[in-house]
Amino acid sequence: MGIEICNESGVAVDEAAIASVARYALDAMRVNPLAELSVLLVELDVMAELHQRWMDLPGPTDVMSFPMDELDATRRPDSLDDPESILGDIVLCPEFARKQAEAARHTLDDELHLLTVHGVLHLLGYDHAEPDQEREMFGLQNELLAHWREEHAAAQARERRHRADSAVLRTASLEPPPDPQ
Template sequence: MSLRLEWSNEQDRYEIEETLVGQLRLLLETVGQTEQVPNGEVALTFVDDEEIHRLNREFRDIDRPTDVLSFAMRESNGEEPDIVYQAQAQDEPEFEEMLGDIIISVPRAIAQSEDYGHSVERELGFLFVHGFLHLLGYDHQTPEEEAEMIGKQEAALQKIGLTR
C-alpha cells in the first residue's frame, strides 16, 4: 500500500506536465512519511479562477476566488464512529482510504509565483502540500498553527528540491 495521487486538469492556462505530477507524487510521499500516513488516496484537480470561485462560494460561503481548497473525507466531528474496513481474503487488495480532494486554481498559482519570485511548479507544490496538510487535519487559525503549517510545507519542498 502507498499514498496514491489521482489528478485531473480542468483549465487551459498552464500545461500540466508529467514531471510536475511526479514532483507532486514525491511531495505526497514525503509528507505522508513525515506525518505517518503510509497509504490512502488524494484527488487533485487543477481549475481556473471561475471554478474555484464557484466552489468557494458554494461550499464555504466566501464569494471570491482562492488559491487552494481542500475537502477532507476523514474529518471527525466526534458524533459518528469511524468505519473500519477489513479485507475479505488474503489475496484481496487492501482498501485504500480516500483522504480527500484538493482543488488548485492555476491562475492564482501563476500570479503568486510571480509575486514571490519563484517557479510556478514550486507554487503548485506549496499549494498542494498546504491542501494535503488540511486533509490531515492541520489548520492555520492562529499564528502558531500557520507557522507550523508553513514550516511543514517548506520542509517538504526543500526535501525534494523545489526551492525558491
C-alpha cells in the same frame, strides 16, 4: 498510495512532480500507504464557485482541501493499522497560483508544489487560523517542501547522468570495432 491528478485548468503543469510532492508529504507524515488522494486543477471560475459555495467567500483562491474522512483519535490516516482510507481532494487553481508565483518571484511549478503540501496538511487536520497554528503548519510545510526539493533535485541529477551514460554507451556500441592490423 494512490494519487490521482486531473488537470481541467487548461494550464500545462508537471503532474508527475505534483504527485511526487504529495506522495512525499504523505509518506513523511506517516500516512497509511493504502490511502488515496485526488488532486484536481481547475480554472478560475470553477475555483471561485467552489470558494463561494464551501467557504462563503467571493472570488477564486489558490488551493482548497476537502477531507473525505473525518480525523479523530480513533481513526487517523497516519496510522499504519487503519484500513485503506480516502483522504480527500485537493483543488488547485494554476491561473490564480501563477499570480502568486510572480509576486513571490518563483515559478508556477514551485507555487503548485507549495500549495500541494499546504493542501495535504489541511487534509491531515492542520490549520492556520491562529498564530501558533500558522507557525506550526507553515514551518512543517516549509520543512517538507525543502526536503522534497533536495530529494527531487538529486533524483533528477541521477536521471540526467543515467541518460548521458546511456547515450555514451549506445554511441560506443554503434562504433565499428578497431581494425586489428
